[in-house]
Amino acid sequence: SRIRVMELEEQPDVTFENVGGLGEEIEEVREAVEYPLTKPEIYERIGVEPPKGILLHGPPGTGKTLIAKAVAHNSNARFIRMSGSELVHKYIGEGAQLVRELFILARERAPSIVFIDEIDAIGSMRTHDGTSGSAEVQRTLMQLLAEMDGFGNRGNVRIMAATNRIDMLDPALLRPGRFDRIISVPLPDEGSRREILKIHTAKLTLSDVDLEAIVGLTGGATGAELQAIAREAGMMAVRRDAEAVEQSDFLAAIKKVRREERQTFTPDT
Numbered sequence: 001s002r003i004r005v006m007e008l009e010e011q012p013d014v015t016f017e018n019v020g021g022l023g024e025e026i027e028e029v030r031e032a033v034e035y036p037l038t039k040p041e042i043y044e045r046i047g048v049e050p051p052k053g054i055l056l057h058g059p060p061g062t063g064k065t066l067i068a069k070a071v072a073h074n075s076n077a078r079f080i081r082m083s084g085s086e087l088v089h090k091y092i093g094e095g096a097q098l099v100r101e102l103f104i105l106a107r108e109r110a111p112s113i114v115f116i117d118e119i120d121a122i123g124s125m126r127t128h129d130g131t132s133g134s135a136e137v138q139r140t141l142m143q144l145l146a147e148m149d150g151f152g153n154r155g156n157v158r159i160m161a162a163t164n165r166i167d168m169l170d171p172a173l174l175r176p177g178r179f180d181r182i183i184s185v186p187l188p189d190e191g192s193r194r195e196i197l198k199i200h201t202a203k204l205t206l207s208d209v210d211l212e213a214i215v216g217l218t219g220g221a222t223g224a225e226l227q228a229i230a231r232e233a234g235m236m237a238v239r240r241d242a243e244a245v246e247q248s249d250f251l252a253a254i255k256k257v258r259r260e261e262r263q264t265f266t267p268d269t
């Protein structure tokens with residue numbers, strides 16, 4: 001059961017082709033994670049230490065996990081993912097031990113990329129409820145910091161984390177030698193929404209669909225929401241028993257996803 005909190009993917013099948021926008025962010029991640037694994041000699045020749053840990057932060061559903069998987073795919077590395085919130089909520093009393101096991105596994109299976117999602121669950125500076133969880137969470141965080149300090153910058157285990165709440169993080173996590181490369185993953189702008197919509201509509205049979213209009217109607221939507229819109233539009237066409245997905249399906253899908261997310265997308269100005 002405890003292995004479930006550590007998801008081991010031999011090599012994710014996500015590639016950079018699956019990621020819309022985020023060109024600069026991807027390049028930064030590759031420099032910090034992929035190239036140290038695939039061309040370590042460059043870092044040695046130049047004499048520069050790649051960052052030890054990188055932190056991706058930004059709104060939920062903007063592609064942080066997607067980038068981590070694509071980098072693992074490209075690096076020919078195993079992808080070991082741990083959810084900070086599961087660790088804290090499901091494995092009470094075992095947090096520190098699981099973190100220890102995570103890094104043992106990472107070393108055994110190297111080259112590997114450790115990805116800690118929702119790291120704020122273990123690394124928040126304030127504990128807002130007075131539950132007994134807090135001392136335990138503190139121990140888990142201490143273990144994580146100790147593990148990171150035990151790693152060199154150039155090893156074949158690379159460490160990534162993601163959060164939606166960078167403002168909540170304990171500054172100890174962001175010190176040099178820990179998660180000292182911080183990469184912001186923003187909401188997609190117009191160009192990125194176009195790319196994301198193209199990716200998620202690639203397999204749909206479309207008829208007279210004006211993607212540009214959809215791009216214009218989805219300001220503020222995340223990548224995950226755009227994916228949901230494409231899927232819903234497809235479902236609408238299935239329900240109509242139609243030959244193809246039409247513009248009206250997309251308009252209905254936008255309404256549905258907007259309602260579910262209790263959010264208003266705004267036309268770009």
Ligand code: ATP
Pocket residue numbers: 018019020021022059060061062063064065066067117162163164196199222223224225227
């Ligand atoms: P969370 O903080 O909720 O974990 P995240 O930023 O890690 O969110 P992902 O898991 O990467 O988000 O994205 C969820 C899904 O949304 C992806 O599997 C993908 O299908 C879609 N998606 C998100 N961002 C993009 C993007 N930039 N390009 C293409 N698809 C995207």
